[in-house]
Amino acid sequence: MEELFMNSFGRLFKLNIFGESHGDSIGITIDGCPAGVSLTNKDFEKDLSRRKGGDRGTTSRKEPDIQKIISGVFNKKTTGSPITIIFENTNVQSEDYNFNETPRPGHADFVAKKKFGNYNDFRGGGHFSGRLSLGLVAAGVIAKKIIHPVKIKALIEEAGGKKEIDNAVNNAIKANDSIGGIIECEVRNMPVGLGEPFFDSIESLISHAVFSIPGIKGIEFGSGFMSAKMKGSEHNDLFIDTNGKTATNFAGGINGGISNGNNLFFRVAVKPTSSIYQKQKTINLRTGKTQDLIIKGRHDVCFALRLPVVIEAVTAFVLADLLLIEQGIS
């Protein structure tokens, strides 16, 4: 049986992601980066560190993630050729996630077994999903340089329904449970005109990329779900100058699928981590009987804490792609 992944994304700024837990490395190839962009290993430190810093509730035993740039850069500048960055899998997967018989609730164990059979280590447990996001963050570092001076900033706005994030996380740790979160993302210095209707509006592309991050349950732009309860007379953003600046920004910086120059704004919902320390119940696929399940290992209490930098990264490479397309046609 074949497996067919869609490991590619983007039209001019293209990403190809590869790797799985049993392999030597995970990596990403970025094709279409302009030449002459300065790029060194040091450039990756900050965002990779932000990604690690969110694994609260776990013991920090993980080795540092060191990227190795194996093509596309010469004398600290991009050459314009594909840039391949690999991260070696140094973490030996000592726990063998053998859930063939007892699928973990909320996880992809069941669907992976049905879709991929036995050859493929799909997601390799919750840990591996996080590992592929290394590639996204690396691509984001490069994309952020290309879109300068556009500035992306994502923050976790609430966790477990509370704005006091540390408290919420600590309570979850004590309860051996997990919590979800909401992340807000704002993009400043947006040019007018990014987005390619009919099918590649800026919302379409950002949501497509955001939903590739595991654990995302919803996305809303500008006024989002609140707009459904508003009147047109309230919701319309009135223009206040001839550059397209508006008095309000319920549009979230987008009209007709195209950026309008006002800040881009969207919110993302992240579910609580599925792996928890508490005992759960599941079905034994072989016997058909319910049984107890305890998931060993270290569990992120609030998966959402890791994601702001990943949300920034995917937004960056979507905007980089749109910028290259728009530059090419204006």
Place this chain on the structure above:
Amino acid sequence: MEELFMNSFGRLFKLNIFGESHGDSIGITIDGCPAGVSLTNKDFEKDLSRRKGGDRGTTSRKEPDIQKIISGVFNKKTTGSPITIIFENTNVQSEDYNFNETPRPGHADFVAKKKFGNYNDFRGGGHFSGRLSLGLVAAGVIAKKIIHPVKIKALIEEAGGKKEIDNAVNNAIKANDSIGGIIECEVRNMPVGLGEPFFDSIESLISHAVFSIPGIKGIEFGSGFMSAKMKGSEHNDLFIDTNGKTATNFAGGINGGISNGNNLFFRVAVKPTSSIYQKQKTINLRTGKTQDLIIKGRHDVCFALRLPVVIEAVTAFVLADLLLIEQGIS
């Protein structure tokens, strides 16, 4: 200056949409439909009628939308070749939407002028956006046949924040205003295994397609934004049989980006129609001064009423594409 639209969607079940208000017709080419599917003009009546039926608050002066199948069907069966369906533009565009100087708030006038200049009639006013959805609905009719017995049903759940939809619409008509709405969509008889990670999860593809529909502000799958406030012990769906059926369905039928056999479920937020009868204020781009604006013509009071069949259509062709991909690899 060039314009570059992304008028294509899909990998195996591929759509190409074309047409604008000044042209002869709008149309869509559907490539990849299997041969031997029965298809006649009558098959389109019901969904095209649902699409028209939602234009509340407008006088029903519009001629019927008659589709013409110009390729891909022979003896009432698809041949496997591309199916091209065109809808002639019989509605003379008597109102010339000349908003060069006075962009309508909430509309794409400003961004279109900046991005496309003067040659292109982008969206051609609120009416034309609706027109391109004819192509989506037509493609949906065909896709729904391919995915049988999978059944998609979308309903408007609230309008203007109220569940009494008729009341809410009538009040908006009286106030010369517009309201938004929320649409729920459920898909039954889902197979396990649709979705192509890493980048083409089922949420990524559905949201990509849904956000091509004008007016959509948000999408959430299963528990959506509510999941962010839940605990893992609450949110995990426990398995109750060996076929993957779960006791709850906060996952919305999806794990790891792949359908798990439980019903697919998602909600979509639609903003209030931007064109309203009320007088609004805008900037005159030439003079820089604020001035009054009245938008002539007939305005949908609740744009969301038209969209359930369009939401079903885009969901159908995303699932058709995923089904053809999955069939090819299993």
Place this chain on the structure above:
Amino acid sequence: MEELFMNSFGRLFKLNIFGESHGDSIGITIDGCPAGVSLTNKDFEKDLSRRKGGDRGTTSRKEPDIQKIISGVFNKKTTGSPITIIFENTNVQSEDYNFNETPRPGHADFVAKKKFGNYNDFRGGGHFSGRLSLGLVAAGVIAKKIIHPVKIKALIEEAGGKKEIDNAVNNAIKANDSIGGIIECEVRNMPVGLGEPFFDSIESLISHAVFSIPGIKGIEFGSGFMSAKMKGSEHNDLFIDTNGKTATNFAGGINGGISNGNNLFFRVAVKPTSSIYQKQKTINLRTGKTQDLIIKGRHDVCFALRLPVVIEAVTAFVLADLLLIEQGIS
């Protein structure tokens, strides 16, 4: 059983071709044409006429091919939106090409039956192949405008091995046989830099497009097959100025897959028409016995006579695509 055609070509200047003999029309959608290009029906007359003019040996009973532009043009200028051009199938297919049992030698009858089964009228006999080239020629008309001042000229250089083409054709008519031909194509005013290595060199793209034309058996660039017999000291083109002009042009205007500014030059081999008036032998697929076969209808004696304008057309849209790509990145 599904059929999956690849009816799309191009990255920025994209073509989608549709239609078959049983359908209403054949047509082509051209996506990515810049806005502001002047385009009227009259622009198609010359090249469509050249295409018809080559059907020597047939009685000229065919109705004129009238194109109808149904989208993408407004006030005689392209809008930048997709341009869809359709040609109605007025020629009633009175002969029903039922070769299920007795496949015509040299034709696609056998493979089409095996690959597509009974639902699909693949190629619909030799006549229909010619019909799809209407779409190619139409796309070529538009592409030629975009690439101006680049000028493409294709000529039939020999037919049936002879340079006296009329004689060769007349002899074939008398013999109730058919002959092949060689077409040369030269492109002047070439810019430097068209071609996208690694996989989309200018030779790769031109040959890909040329081999979509039925009946093509070979292609060679510059010195072509002769280069295999030459020495490096003979074959290298020496530079004679600082603009890249060379003393000889064995390279055919291409180095490293990229245009070098000298004229592009290539030759194409066309096989003799497979349908001939002579009686042939074939196998009856049902009985397994050899039997005689006479193919009714009107047969082109020298199919190659039709093709120079088609060769120009496909070269034009390949160069248009490369030009748009190159412009976007410089």
Place this chain on the structure above:
Amino acid sequence: MEELFMNSFGRLFKLNIFGESHGDSIGITIDGCPAGVSLTNKDFEKDLSRRKGGDRGTTSRKEPDIQKIISGVFNKKTTGSPITIIFENTNVQSEDYNFNETPRPGHADFVAKKKFGNYNDFRGGGHFSGRLSLGLVAAGVIAKKIIHPVKIKALIEEAGGKKEIDNAVNNAIKANDSIGGIIECEVRNMPVGLGEPFFDSIESLISHAVFSIPGIKGIEFGSGFMSAKMKGSEHNDLFIDTNGKTATNFAGGINGGISNGNNLFFRVAVKPTSSIYQKQKTINLRTGKTQDLIIKGRHDVCFALRLPVVIEAVTAFVLADLLLIEQGIS
């Protein structure tokens, strides 16, 4: 200035190639390989060795090319995830190919400078072209397993116009010159039905892939250029059984762009190596004056000797892609 390479090829069996001489490694990612295919490092030895073995006239100072599989294989079987194979650049590029002022005749120096400017080491001299073919050969090893029992065999048929290849090569070495060659390729055990008209006929795809190999000047299928001189009554292949077997095979195993079950056959022309030991003349781009040029380093006398295994490789991955497409739709 941006560079935009097309480093991707294929629809279901997809290749992404990366790397340049200044980088750490060259590599290739193969996406879409079915799971469960046995694959070890040993599998690459034979074809990589054939590739090296053809560098006649050079002193064999090159280190072995060792591939490293960094993803997609587990327990000696493919997982179905992308397979990334890298080759470290151990050969220090001691000669700095600085031809800014004095472009080498027959090489891409001039066009690369014009297209890519100074940041990109396009092709990095003749040596680097050869290096990227490592990736092609590696992909070919995998593709050959997938298409089994289809067997591809390419052989050099003549060099420098002679069939006595060793003599021809030795004479060229003595003359400090280079010679071209002709390679024949035959594919046995072909299934019926590979090829995706309209635009992706089997000839279109094979020629597209073959012309990505540097130095190729022409390709012909079956009777090729000879068909242009033949009559239809001579050229048509008559069927001799109900499985599509024909008495002759001027079609080269292809009708209507689709494989017909008879052996696939094509010939490829390779130009003489552009770098020769003899002194040549070129233009100094700065001064505009003609000057002598001697190209240091080791030069392949007959580049074509390296290519049979590369021709097999590209043919293999084209057929693998077509096979996966055909399997998916039948």
